[in-house]
Amino acid sequence: MPIIVCNTRAGLDVDVKRRVAKAITLAVNEIIKSPLPIISVIFNDLASESSYVGGEPGADTLIMCNIRAGRSEEAKVALVKRVSALFSELAGVPEERIETGLLEYVAKYIIRGGKQLPDPPYA
Numbered sequence: 001m002p003i004i005v006c007n008t009r010a011g012l013d014v015d016v017k018r019r020v021a022k023a024i025t026l027a028v029n030e031i032i033k034s035p036l037p038i039i040s041v042i043f044n045d046l047a048s049e050s051s052y053v054g055g056e057p058g059a060d061t062l063i064m065c066n067i068r069a070g071r072s073e074e075a076k077v078a079l080v081k082r083v084s085a086l087f088s089e090l091a092g093v094p095e096e097r098i099e100t101g102l103l104e105y106v107a108k109y110i111i112r113g114g115k116q117l118p119d120p121p122y123a
Contacts, residue, residue: 001068001110001117002028003040004083008061008091010045016091017043023086031079032071032120038112061098063087069104070120076102 004024021041028039053060065079084100087093110117 001038001040001066001105001112002032002034003042003066004028005042005044005064005066006061006087007044007046007051007063008093009051009059010047012043012045012091020087020090023090024083027082027086028065028079031082032067032075034067034120038117059097061087061091061093063098063100065100065102067102067104068107068110068117068120070107076104 006020021043024041025036025039028034029036048057048059051058051060063083065083067076067079071079080100080102084095084098087098087100088095107117107119
């Protein structure tokens with residue numbers, strides 16, 4: 001944890017995904033100080049019939065930033081803004097077609113490698 005989940009239209013080039021994943025990983029590390037080895041970026045490729053906006057077929061990208069609770073409001077806002085901007089820049093998707101949100105989880109309920117993760121800022 002953190003786990004950044006990018007739900008986007010299928011067909012995004014694998015090299016673009018690599019660049020997006022690397023850039024987002026570095027941004028998460030910089031902004032909320034999570035160590036690189038525990039940051040995951042996941043891509044869910046959506047078929048055209050699997051994405052709707054306003055009840056109509058859509059091609060918006062929805063990104064959820066899942067992090068452990070304990071970061072400042074400034075850091076959380078900076079994170080969602082940076083993730084949106086990076087995805088837009090590297091994937092060529094206008095920011096008007098990207099929605100980025102943040103979900104927080106209590107650290108004691110997060111297990112990685114069989115071990116409970118500490119409260120931020122310790123990891």
